Amino acid sequence: MLEKAMQRDAESRIFEKEIKKLGEILMADPALLEKLDTTPDKSAFIDMYMAMAKERGLKFTRDDLLIAVQEQKQGQDWILPKKVIRMIADRF
Template sequence: MIKSALDRDQQSRAFEKPIKQFGELVVADPALLDRLDEAPDKDSFVDLYCGLAADRGIHFSRDEMLVAVQEQKHGSNWVIPNVVLRMIAERF
C-alpha cells in the first residue's frame, strides 16, 4: 500500500525531479546564480529559471515551478535549493 502511494505521488509530481535536477546545477555554477540574480521581478525570475533549464535540456513549466515555490514557502517538498529560494523570496 505504501509503495503504491509512493508510485502514485512520483507519477503525479513528476515535475519535481527536473526542478530539483536544475537546482543542483544552479548551486554548482556561480555564473548561473549571478544570471538569475539579475532578474528584477518574480515573473522574469521564473521565466529565466525555466528558460535556463530548458537550454540545458531540463524541462518543466512555469506553473510547475510556481507550485514548487509555493509548497516550499510553506515548508514542504524541498526541491528548490535554499540559495534559489532566497532569491525568489526577494522578488515575491
C-alpha cells in the same frame, strides 16, 4: 499501501526531478546563480529560470515551478536549493 502512494506521487510529479536537476546545476555554477540573481522581479525570475531549464533540456512548466515555490514557502517538498529560495523570497 504506503509504497503505492509514494510511487503514484513520484509518477504524477515528474516535474520535481527536473526542477531538482536544475537546482543542482545552478548550485554547481556560481555564474548561473549570479545571472539568476540579476532578475528584478517575479516575472523576470520565472522567465530566466524557465529559459535556463530549456537550455539544459529540462522539462517543467511555469505552473510546475509555481507549485514547487508555493509548497516550499509552506515548508513542504524541498525541491529548490536554499540560495534560490532566498532569491524567490525577495521577488515573490
